[in-house]
Amino acid sequence: MPGYFDPGFDTLALHAGAAPDAATGARAVPIYLSTSFVFESSDHAAALFNLERAGHVYSRISNPTNAVLEQRVSALEGGIGAISVASGQAALHLAVATLMGSGAHIVASTALYGGSQNLLHYTLRRFGIETSFVKPGDIDGWRAAVRPNTKLFFGETVGNPALEVLDIPTVSTIAHEAGVPLLVDSTLTTPWLIQPFEHGADLVYHSATKFLSGHGTVIGGIVVDGGSFDWDKSGKFPELTTPYDGFHNMVFSEESSVGAFLLRARREGLRDFGACLSPHSAWLILQGIETLSLRMARHMSNTHKVVEFLSSQPLVARVGHPMLAGHPSHALAQKLLPRGAGSVFSFDLQGSREQGKQFVEGLKLFSHLANVGDCRSLVIHPASTTHFRMSDEALAAGGITQGTIRLSIGLEEPDDLIDDLKRALKIAGKAA
């Protein structure tokens, strides 16, 4: 595409990383369902293995379809590159495992997806990595939690499920003062609502299962490097700044002044842990990303109408969306998320647990299932599903009660969604 070219978000969502296929002329991104790729010669093979040349060897490490997805999400986030993996959880694990080992420490937000909280609180602890949890808005708490062995700060752009907005500029500043990067889970916001790198985050990951793919058809994840964190200057990451026996004694920060994290994550993490993404899944996610802007705009306008409706209902005790002035993160959301704070939010029903159950079962358009970010509207009861492993104290710290209902607003006619909610509220009311 010769000539001056400064493409905007919507253009990048369609074109970044892909051009018409040189071999066939195919306009859509081809699905390269091939485990491996033929070497031109023995010299070519050796050069690829030794990172003397760039290219594809084996689809656990890289794949042409996946590479398009990685370039596209990098472009939308303003990053330097990305690695696609089998799920959002695999993305989180890859980031952590690349940066640290036994004896390391993480400071994380309390407002996390239940699976992430479980990984940090239980699973990684078993491997010698400890995590201190801090309420996302407790700025002094983030600073106080830092230890000499702290290697990472971690939070969600909007905390699951109470939508507490992470003050990325402030928290990233504290992280950088401590010589560590800030990793952000931006699954619920997507780069259409916020680009965390612009606010100081260093690494971003998505469960691409959600809004990026957008149709509830695929499990996938992706971690993006902003290229801003100076691993050498920090001095806390010998994994990236000293020779690595496991890969030709390579010093990743010498090979790439800005991309050391990605080099090691792909050459070690994908190679050894193997949580790669199927090219078919990558293609499905790409299909979703092509309409990300259109879908997110509709998600947000529908959410606006549903939140306004629920806020006016006497059976609803609380609606937890930052668009409402009474939400603790309202002001921060207006500053960091001017297009909206996402279409996944929770509300509390007044009344008994049985009424909550009747409400969920009374819905017809909303599907009762464990996912968010589908084009269809979804509902779930976090305390008994996504967050069921958490203690009452941990639930409360995450802003969840036994009566909390979580909605993921889809792309249906907003009046139909409101009618569905009206019907379910009526059923719940009669169950009192």
Add this chain to the structure above:
Amino acid sequence: MNFSVNGHDTYCYTGGKTFDATKPTVIFIHGVLNDHSVWILQTRYLAHHGYNVLAVDLPGHCRSAGAPPASVEEAADFVIALMAVAGLAKAALVGHSFGSLVALEAAARAGAQVSHLVLVGTAFPMKVSPVLLERSLSQPLGAIDMVNTFSHSTLAPPPSALGPGSWLYGGARALMRRVLASNPAVNLFHAGFRACDDYRNASVAMAQVQAPTLFILGRHDQMTPAKAAQSLINQAAQAQVVQLDGGHQLMTETPDAVLFAIRDFLRR
């Protein structure tokens, strides 16, 4: 590895191999707000195929100490001093953009000590617009975005410096920001552009060069359009020209083609 050049620590990337002065040596010189890492996909290969490579961080840039060169001539003297410190009786010089002018001037001054000269993304004169010069000083981050946009030609690059999944616009922007931040005392952006803009000696230098010269030019280069190298090509005694389907950042946009052009030329 580090050399002490003019009393200052000077970093050179050696492509993952130990420096061996008995091998033929290729010195790589980066452009404005770049560092050694822009050459990864050329240097690492050559280092594993019989060459010594020294991809330098110019003084005052990233891993190298000292004052950044204020002119092309000053940078050329630094390169010649580096060759002396490294014990190199002869070396090939490869430069990109500003680095190509440095390589040219050094080759002219070093005479028979330079075996091959490779000029990537070069032009003469290498004028910088007054607006960009001013913005490099007053709004460097905005100017970086402007230069970055003009330096790339494709939204669909091949696997590159970070392997598959590299986003070159983002990588180049992050590197320029990193290099700018690496020297709080001097605005390397403005100093580098000023040095390009001020350089007048290219025609004289080209006539003095004794080594064969390879020009690697991008057909879609908007920073140093291919036609802007024609006067130098005309003056070179032993010119070879390769045009590639890329923009100004040829080393990352067309990494294999740049590598093969250099490799084949070095075999001459």
